[in-house]
Amino acid sequence: MGYLGGFLVSLRQVGRKRRVTTQYPAQKAPKPARVHGRHVLNRYEDGMEKCIGCELCAGVCPARCIFVRGADNPVDDPVSPGERFGFVYEINYLRCIHCDLCVEACPTQAITESKMFEFSFTNREDAIYTKAELVVDDEGRPRQQPWEDWREGEDLLTSAWMRATSPSGSAAYEGVVGWNGELGYGVRAPEADQEVKDAVTTSPSMIDEHGGHGHGHDDHGTESDDHGHGGH
Amino acid sequence: MFGGDPLLAGNVDLAVVLIVLVKVVVVFGLLLIATQLMIWFERKVISDLQNRIGPNTAGPFGILQTLADGIKFFFKEDLVPERADRRVFILAPLLSVVPAFLLFSIVPFGGDFSNGHDGSVELFGHTTYLQLADPAIGILFALAMSSVAVYGVMLAGWSSGSKYPLIGSVRASAQMISYEAALGLSVCAVVLTSGTLSTHGIVVSQAGSGWGFVPDWNVIATGFVPFVVFFLASQAELNRPPFDLVEAEQELVGSYHTEYSSIRFALFFVAEFMNSVTMAALIVTLFLGGPAGPTLIGPGWLWGVIWFLVKVLVLLFVFVWIRGTVPRVRYDQLMDLGWKRLIPLSLGWLLLLATFWVARDQGWNGFLTIAIGGAIGLVGYLLLKAAIATSRVRRLEGVVD
Numbered sequence: 001m002g003y004l005g006g007f008l009v010s011l012r013q014v015g016r017k018r019r020v021t022t023q024y025p026a027q028k029a030p031k032p033a034r035v036h037g038r039h040v041l042n043r044y045e046d047g048m049e050k051c052i053g054c055e056l057c058a059g060v061c062p063a064r065c066i067f068v069r070g071a072d073n074p075v076d077d078p079v080s081p082g083e084r085f086g087f088v089y090e091i092n093y094l095r096c097i098h099c100d101l102c103v104e105a106c107p108t109q110a111i112t113e114s115k116m117f118e119f120s121f122t123n124r125e126d127a128i129y130t131k132a133e134l135v136v137d138d139e140g141r142p143r144q145q146p147w148e149d150w151r152e153g154e155d156l157l158t159s160a161w162m163r164a165t166s167p168s169g170s171a172a173y174e175g176v177v178g179w180n181g182e183l184g185y186g187v188r189a190p191e192a193d194q195e196v197k198d199a200v201t202t203s204p205s206m207i208d209e210h211g212g213h214g215h216g217h218d219d220h221g222t223e224s225d226d227h228g229h230g231g232h
Numbered sequence: 233m234f235g236g237d238p239l240l241a242g243n244v245d246l247a248v249v250l251i252v253l254v255k256v257v258v259v260f261g262l263l264l265i266a267t268q269l270m271i272w273f274e275r276k277v278i279s280d281l282q283n284r285i286g287p288n289t290a291g292p293f294g295i296l297q298t299l300a301d302g303i304k305f306f307f308k309e310d311l312v313p314e315r316a317d318r319r320v321f322i323l324a325p326l327l328s329v330v331p332a333f334l335l336f337s338i339v340p341f342g343g344d345f346s347n348g349h350d351g352s353v354e355l356f357g358h359t360t361y362l363q364l365a366d367p368a369i370g371i372l373f374a375l376a377m378s379s380v381a382v383y384g385v386m387l388a389g390w391s392s393g394s395k396y397p398l399i400g401s402v403r404a405s406a407q408m409i410s411y412e413a414a415l416g417l418s419v420c421a422v423v424l425t426s427g428t429l430s431t432h433g434i435v436v437s438q439a440g441s442g443w444g445f446v447p448d449w450n451v452i453a454t455g456f457v458p459f460v461v462f463f464l465a466s467q468a469e470l471n472r473p474p475f476d477l478v479e480a481e482q483e484l485v486g487s488y489h490t491e492y493s494s495i496r497f498a499l500f501f502v503a504e505f506m507n508s509v510t511m512a513a514l515i516v517t518l519f520l521g522g523p524a525g526p527t528l529i530g531p532g533w534l535w536g537v538i539w540f541l542v543k544v545l546v547l548l549f550v551f552v553w554i555r556g557t558v559p560r561v562r563y564d565q566l567m568d569l570g571w572k573r574l575i576p577l578s579l580g581w582l583l584l585l586a587t588f589w590v591a592r593d594q595g596w597n598g599f600l601t602i603a604i605g606g607a608i609g610l611v612g613y614l615l616l617k618a619a620i621a622t623s624r625v626r627r628l629e630g631v632v633d
Binding site: 006009 | 556557
C-alpha cells in the first residue's frame with residue numbers, strides 16, 4: 001500500500017483485548033528485583049540495631065539528604081552491639097535520589113533500600129523520615145506510614161544486593177550478585193542474571209548449578225554472621 | 233443581507249426574534265456539548281488506535297473526563313507573565329475562541345432535503361431553516377472567520393513576551409495563511425459547481441442522487457481532487473497532526489499557548505477542538521451533502537440531523553485516525569506540500585472545472601475541451617516542475633540565497 005499502509009496498522013489495533021495500560025492505582029505492574037525504594041534500618045536477630053552511627057552514609061550521600069548523629073551506647077541497655085549507635089537518623093525524601101550509595105557505604109549493612117516508593121506526603125515534616133519510621137519492627141519488616149501505598153507482599157525482599165559479586169571469594173560465584181540476609185526475610189538466593197552473558201571464567205552452567213540452591217545459602221549465611229561478630 | 237432564510241423574509245415580530253434567540257442558545261449549547269464529546273472521543277479513539285485504554289474513570293467510559301478537566305482549569309492559578317503585553321495577552325484567547333463559535337452559525341445541521349424539499353421546517357407557525365444564519369456571503373464568512381482565528385494565534389505568541397511562543401506563533405500564522413490559499417481554491421470549485429455561496433444553497437444543490445444510488449454530492453461533482461485538497465488543507469488549518477508543527481512540544485514547548493494557564497489556556501484548547509468539529513461539519517456541508525440523505529421513517533428534518541451527525545462522526549474518526557497514524561512532517565515539507573503541490577493542483581483543477589462548465593454552457597465538444605484543458609494543465613505542471621528544478625540548481629550553485 002506504500003504511503004497508506006500505516007493506516008491499516010493503526011486501524012488493526014481498534015477493539016483489541018490486549019492493552020499496554022496497567023490500571024495503576026487498582027493494579028500495579030511488577031517491579032524489578034533491584035528497584036531502589038525507601039530505606040529501612042535493619043536489626044539483628046536479637047533486636048539490636050545494626051547502625052553504629054558512623055555517618056559514612058551521610059558523608060557519601062550526593063543529595064545530602066541523610067542526617068546522622070552517633071552517641072555512646074548506654075552501658076546497661078545497649079541499642080547496638082559495640083560502642084556507638086545511631087542516636088539521630090533522618091532521611092529527607094524530598095531530596096533523596098535513591099542512588100543507593102548509602103547502602104554501599106554502610107559497613108554493617110544497617111541501611112538497605114526496599115522496593116516501596118509510592119508515597120504522597122502532604123507536608124514537609126512527613127517527607128523527613130526519622131529513626132522511628134526507618135527502623136524495622138521486631139519481625140524485621142518495614143513500618144508502613146499512613147501516606148505510603150503498599151500492597152500485600154510488596155515489602156518482601158527489601159534487602160539490597162551485596163556490594164561485591166562473589167562476596168565470599170568463591171570462584172563459582174564470580175560475576176554473580178549475592179544478597180545479604182535480613183531479619184524476617186532470610187537470605188535470598190544469589191542472582192545469576194548479571195554478567196552471565198559476558199562472564200569469561202565462569203560458564204553459565206556452573207552458575208545455574210550453584211546459584212539459587214543450598215550452597216549459596218550457606219555461603220551467605222556465614223557471611224552475614226561474620227558481620228555480626230565484627231560488630232561485637 | 234440575511235440571505236435566504238424565509239424566517240426573516242416577511243415581518244420580523246417578537247416570535248421571530250424569539251425563534252432566532254432559541255436557535256442561538258441551542259446551537260451554542262450543542263456546539264459546546266459536541267466539543268466536549270469530541271475531546272473525549274478523540275482521546276478514546278486515539279488510545280484505541282495506540283493500544284491504550286484512555287480516560288475511563290470519570291463517568292461511564294470516562295465520558296465526563298473533559299468536564300472534570302474543565303472544572304480543574306477554572307480553579308488553576310491565572311498567570312500573566314511580567315513581560316507580557318497584558319491587554320493583547322488577554323484579548324488573544326478570545327480572538328481564537330469567538331471565531332470558532334461564529335463559524336458554526338452558517339452550518340446547516342438538519343432539515344428534510346429529500347424528494348425536492350428545500351430543508352425548511354415549521355417552528356411555531358414560522359418557516360425556517362435548521363441553521364443559525366444563512367447569509368448570502370455564506371462560505372466566504374467561514375473563510376473570513378478562520379482568517380480572524382489566525383490573529384488569535386499570532387497575537388498570543390507575540391504578546392507572551394517569550395521566545396518559544398513567538399516562534400510557534402510565527403510558524404502557525406505562516407502555515408495557516410499558506411494553507412488558506414489551497415483551502416479557498418478548493419472552496420471555489422464547490423462554489424463553481426453549486427452556483428451559490430450560501431451554505432444552504434450548496435446543500436440543496438447536493439440533494440438527490442443520480443441513477444438512484446450515487447449521491448449528488450460535490451465530492452463527486454467536483455471530481456474528488458478539491459475534496460482531497462480541502463481535507464489536507466483543513467488538517468493544516470486546524471494545526472492537527474501531521475501538520476501540528478505549531479505545537480511541536482519537542483521544539484517549542486507548547487508553542488503560542490506556552491505562557492497561558494488556567495481558563496485562558498482552556499479557551500485555546502476548546503477553540504482547537506471546536507474548530508475540528510466545525511471543520512468536519514464544513515467538509516460535510518461543502519462536499520458530502522450536509523444533512524441531505526434519504527428519509528426512512530418519521531419526520532424528515534430529524535433524518536437530516538441524523539445524516540449530518542453520522543457524516544460528521546465518520547469524518548471526525550478519520551481526523552483522529554490520521555492523527556494516530558501519520559508522523560509529523562518537517563517544516564520545509566509542510567511548506568512544499570502547501571505551495572508546490574496543493575495550491576498548483578487546486579488552481580489547475582479549478583481552471584479545468586471552469587472550462588468544463590463553460591464548455592457545457594456553450595455546447596462545445598466536451599471530450600475535446602477536456603483533452604485540450606488537460607494538455608494545457610500538463611504543460612503548466614511541467615513548466616512548474618522546470619521552474620522549481622531551476623531554482624534549486626541556482627540555489628545550490630549559490631547564485632541566490
